[in-house]
Amino acid sequence: MIDVIVLGGGIVGASAALVLAQKGQRVALVERDFCGSQSSGVNYGGVRRQGRPLHQLPLSQRAHQLWADLPGLIGIEGEYVRSGHLKLARSPGDFSALQAYADQTRGFGLGLQLLDRSELRKRFPWVGDVALGASLCPDDGHANPRLVSPAFARAAQRHGAAVYEQAEVIRIEHDSRLFQVHCANGLHLQAPWLLNCAGAWAGKVAAQLGEPVPIISAHPAMLVTEPLPGVMTVSTGVEGGGIYARQVARGN
Ligand SMILES: Cc1cc2nc3c(=O)[nH]c(=O)nc-3n(C[C@H](O)[C@H](O)[C@H](O)COP(=O)(O)OP(=O)(O)OC[C@H]3O[C@@H](n4cnc5c(N)ncnc54)[C@H](O)[C@@H]3O)c2cc1C
Structure with a gap:
């Protein structure tokens, strides 16, 4: 049965x-x-909370707690790392949006850190000049x-x-x-x-079962590079979307 x-x-x-x-x-x-x-x-x-809509955050926080003990849950580490999640601002408008998000989510315990241009350069020297600030969620990360x-x-x-x-x-x-x-x-x-x-x-x-749900599928929009020398220390995206990237210990 x-x-x-x-x-x-x-x-x-x-x-x-x-x-x-x-x-x-x-x-x-x-x-x-x-x-x-x-x-x-x-x-x-990506295993992140930063950037999620407010109504998803209680569930995201619960998931974040579960990810803390992945071996206890599923028996493997799964290459899960809390590398941090960096969201770059490419314009003053982007930076204001990151600031507004940090204010709105303050009660959820994401621990967001807003970095101005000089702080960003100091901590992440590999970021290009186009970025004029960022928001960092130190405990977000990624897994395999x-x-x-x-x-x-x-x-x-x-x-x-x-x-x-x-x-x-x-x-x-x-x-x-x-x-x-x-x-x-x-x-x-x-x-x-x-x-x-x-x-x-x-x-x-x-x-x-007579309950049609409209679903469309989109084609893969992700690529994996050959291993490269280690550069990126955090999972990185941009405010407003467009691209995100991470680098694993193997260099890909
Ligand atoms: C660790 C992790 C990190 C992620 N990070 C990101 C991220 O950074 N960005 C992002 O956009 N998304 C991310 N995702 C989400 C991911 O892109 C997918 O949206 C999600 O995994 C979909 O899960 P699913 O179980 O609904 O679908 P699927 O993985 O597609 O599983 C559905 C399964 O149903 C099976 N199936 C279908 N029809 C039948 C049938 N008739 N009979 C039997 N079996 C059938 C299929 O074979 C398939 O295996 C992440 C997921 C994980 C696990």
Whole structure:
């Protein structure tokens, strides 16, 4: 007997499976490819609070506490580092926006530090002249999503979840009591609860159940360089968006 079927083994599905299993639910996690092989394994890997909208910050703070003990949660370090997150201002307007954000978020404990041009140069001499100031969140950082995301699924498994990989869900029915979930490999599961954690494909899954959700997917906008001499010590973005970058210990 299964209590919950989790459809999709990305960070969303795998972490849901982990927490449900920890709480004693009987969980089946079903993944078409390999857990963490889609968006959850190939993104930038930023783990930050700075810049998030105010309504997300209580949840972000809770996540920040959980990340502090990643080995305790999923059994690996995941190359998680609290390197700091630096947001650059390229105009006085950008700097005012960073100041306003620091004021608005003061009660959330992000510990933001506003750096003027000379302070920025002193602490981060590699930053180009175009930056005239910045905001630093010293305890934000980054991790290796390729390691972290599959580790959530393995942790769920250790807590008793059944993990089915290379099992594409092709048909879902609800018989007024249970969800009946059929996979391309012949696997058939049934449970009173189904979590749709199919990421960019979640709209298709929802449509099968008569609840279409408009989702569009965008193509990768990230690149990884060859290893370069160590330069960047913090995960870095710019106010207003446009580009962000980080450098890992290997130099990429
Ligand atoms: C450590 C970390 C850092 C991150 N940092 C950033 C960042 O800096 N910037 C940023 O923009 N985002 C970041 N992200 C977020 C990331 O880009 C994605 O938005 C997020 O991981 C999506 O998770 P997901 O589980 O919803 O989707 P996915 O990882 O895509 O997982 C969905 C899964 O569902 C499976 N699936 C789909 N259809 C079916 C089916 N029919 N049957 C079975 N399985 C199916 C897919 O194969 C896939 O594995 C980060 C994520 C992590 C883990």
